[in-house]
Amino acid sequence: MDTEALTKLVFELVGGLGIFLLGMKNMSDGMQAVAGSSLRRLIGAVTNNRFLAISVGVIVTCVVQSSSITTVMVVGFVNSGVMELAQGVGVIMGANIGTTITGWILVLKIGKYGLPLLGIAAFAYLFSRGDRIRYLAMTVLGIGMVFFGLEVMKDACSTIKDLPDFEAWFHKFNADNYLGVLKCALAGCVLTTMVQSSSATLGITISLATQGIISYPTAAALVLGENIGTTITAFLASLGTTTNARRAAYFHVAFNLFGVFWITLVFPWYIDLIQMILGPNITEAVVVDGKNTYPHTVSAIAATHTIFNIANTLLFVAFVPLIVKVLIRVVPGKPFKEKSHLTDLDVRILDSPLMAIEQSRKEIIKMSDGCMKMLAWQVDLLQQDSPDKTLADRLKHREKVLDSVQDEVSNFVTHLLSSNVSHETAAEGRQQMRMADEYESISDYIASLDKFDRKLRRDGFRFTEIQRSDLGKLNQHLAEYLGVINEALRADNHNVLAKSAPLSRRIRDEIKALRRKNLEVLSAGETPPLVIVAYLASLNAFTRIRDHIQNVAETIADKR
Known part of the structure; x- marks a missing residue:
């Protein structure tokens, strides 16, 4: 040969x-x-x-x-x-x-x-x-x-x-x-x-x-x-x-x-x-x-x-x-729910970056829905004379779930970005990691609001009726703000700030007014200091929630 x-x-x-x-x-x-x-x-x-x-x-x-x-x-x-x-x-x-x-x-x-x-x-x-x-x-x-x-x-x-x-x-x-x-x-x-x-x-x-x-x-x-x-x-x-x-x-x-x-x-x-x-x-x-x-x-x-x-x-x-x-x-099914992790992300999809980035985007949308539910549960628990333990446990569990989801999304997107992807996909991946972090932070502060209320109750106190009403209205306005942002996320609306900025300013002004009102209550000396401190901590938590929602809005608008 x-x-x-x-x-x-x-x-x-x-x-x-x-x-x-x-x-x-x-x-x-x-x-x-x-x-x-x-x-x-x-x-x-x-x-x-x-x-x-x-x-x-x-x-x-x-x-x-x-x-x-x-x-x-x-x-x-x-x-x-x-x-x-x-x-x-x-x-x-x-x-x-x-x-x-x-x-x-x-x-x-x-x-x-x-x-x-x-x-x-x-x-x-x-x-x-x-x-x-x-x-x-x-x-x-x-x-x-x-x-x-x-x-x-x-x-x-x-x-x-x-x-x-x-x-x-x-x-x-x-x-x-x-x-x-x-x-x-x-x-x-x-x-x-x-x-x-x-x-x-x-x-x-x-x-x-x-x-x-x-x-x-x-x-x-x-x-x-x-x-x-x-x-x-x-x-x-x-x-x-x-x-x-x-x-x-x-x-x-x-x-x-x-x-x-x-x-x-x-x-x-x-x-x-x-x-x-x-x-x-x-x-x-x-x-x-x-x-x-x-x-x-x-x-x-x-x-x-x-x-x-x-x-x-x-x-x-x-x-x-x-x-x-x-x-x-x-091929018969198994007698238990088959899901190895909380999200629907799968590393097999990473070979197709466009499909992978779409899947992680859907997980961010699920996180946004989870935060909306937590806000609704938190205001319900605040107004109840005897808090529903099942609802309280559900709120705490959802906060832990969103922590884990954020970890899974970050891990998935990090693996995606380590491969050869387009600049557009890489930019979207980085934005998604930021939004996952922002939504997870929102869930943390919502959970902390419930903790303040529960601690007061354990010590034999409660927010006054006026405070509960004010916090309930603030919760409602934040839920409205978050709803607008979540809708913009689903629609990929980059003009979100035009509609959401007035809502953000209104909530900021409302929190400032409630702080001034709290100082007046403090001067009157009729409300226990522990209640006033918890109320102020709640206002601070609402401020942080508003800040993180605004960060999501700016990320969607791609301003930063």
């Missing part, structure tokens, strides 16, 4: 594959950053309507350029309870269709322009100032790397013809009978499992097919096997998750296994169908540098992949409710 030719083959194949994979990642990261909030809204639109869920799966996978990322994301959402199993099943089916876009990108006859595209986009990426331009450049840079990597792999595969022993080994994989189809599908499955990327395996398959090392039917069988191999990523991600998340991963495996099983039974007729649709020229040779190449097989391989996944989805879509019932029966 020619050692020099073998070395050239290995070096070029490994190098080309590396460039191809890096290009896919850059293309994915760039498209996700450019898609921005649209992608976030799209995931939020998933309902139990299976067709809508499938459509979302298709679009998201086309954007992120990886069915593995989408399915792992689904496992994470189902694991955290954000997405129901039926919704997850629909998105996974759509992801299988969306992943076929890679093949059609490679159909574009711009292989020889891969290197110039890469170079021009690299300059745009390095020297542009705007985030949007940089990420558009990153997308084009990724596309250039994909095509350049594919050209390098094609050149490497052409070397195989100079190695007769090596070429003979490839000819052992031939989809000319049912056993041969199964053998090729198994090879595609194993290779995809090893490299953890169906796109990489597709690139290798296309390189081999276009150089004539393997026939089109063999390449088609390899692609079918890749559909099974790609399920390993979601399966591994489901280990140690909730029952519903494991059900989603098991569905992904079963869906692809069953699909490959039935298509192999009709494989010769399926290949004839593709050739009938695209025409007989897909197996025509084109001479390049004195060697026969088969460039038309690229579109045939892409069509084979797409039509199979669409047909498989159409076959399954009517049975989604039945599939969910079977999964629930086959």
Whole structure:
């Protein structure tokens, strides 16, 4: 065997594959950053309507350029309870269709322009100032790397013809009978499992097919096997998750296994169908540098992949409710509530920063709702002659929960910011960490208000009726202020200060007036000093609550 030719083959194949994979990642990261909030809204639109869920799966996978990322994301959402199993099943089916876009990108006859595209986009990426331009450049840079990597792999595969022993080994994989189809599908499955990327395996398959090392039917069988191999990523991600998340991963495996099983039974007729649709020229040779190449097989391989996944989805879509019932029966739930932490955050979502930042934002919104409830409970307890112990315990418990939620959000966002994210996502992450801290501080001061009242009662005192009335009104005005801020947070309204500033000033003036009133009561000497001190401490706590609410408003408005 020619050692020099073998070395050239290995070096070029490994190098080309590396460039191809890096290009896919850059293309994915760039498209996700450019898609921005649209992608976030799209995931939020998933309902139990299976067709809508499938459509979302298709679009998201086309954007992120990886069915593995989408399915792992689904496992994470189902694991955290954000997405129901039926919704997850629909998105996974759509992801299988969306992943076929890679093949059609490679159909574009711009292989020889891969290197110039890469170079021009690299300059745009390095020297542009705007985030949007940089990420558009990153997308084009990724596309250039994909095509350049594919050209390098094609050149490497052409070397195989100079190695007769090596070429003979490839000819052992031939989809000319049912056993041969199964053998090729198994090879595609194993290779995809090893490299953890169906796109990489597709690139290798296309390189081999276009150089004539393997026939089109063999390449088609390899692609079918890749559909099974790609399920390993979601399966591994489901280990140690909730029952519903494991059900989603098991569905992904079963869906692809069953699909490959039935298509192999009709494989010769399926290949004839593709050739009938695209025409007989897909197996025509084109001479390049004195060697026969088969460039038309690229579109045939892409069509084979797409039509199979669409047909498989159409076959399954009517049975989604039945599939969910079977999964629930086959994978029974546990007799206790499965939730390892308080939030719906899941590290599996971190691979998609836009989805991750949206999930942490939802947790901030939950914290804001928790603070509103605590304010309502606090004023109820203040006015009760005999405080409801259950309600008091609930208030204390909610304060501890918000402490833990803030820790989980901060930890999650810190992990997110440690990866390569856009400036916009990084800025939003920092804002979220600040807001989580502000809401947690609000909960602390609300809890301290109840502590002042309880301590007075234990010592045999109570706030006077007038003091309780004044504190109740102040609580009501703060709740109104907090409600405006929380609504702005949900709507992402950056003009929040225009509406909230007057409320903030009114509360500030109200607290000042109550302090003056308290000094007058102190001078009269009719109220016990302990009550006056507790009342003043309560006013200070309300001042701090108002300050922290204002900090949230300024963060939303992005003034600091």
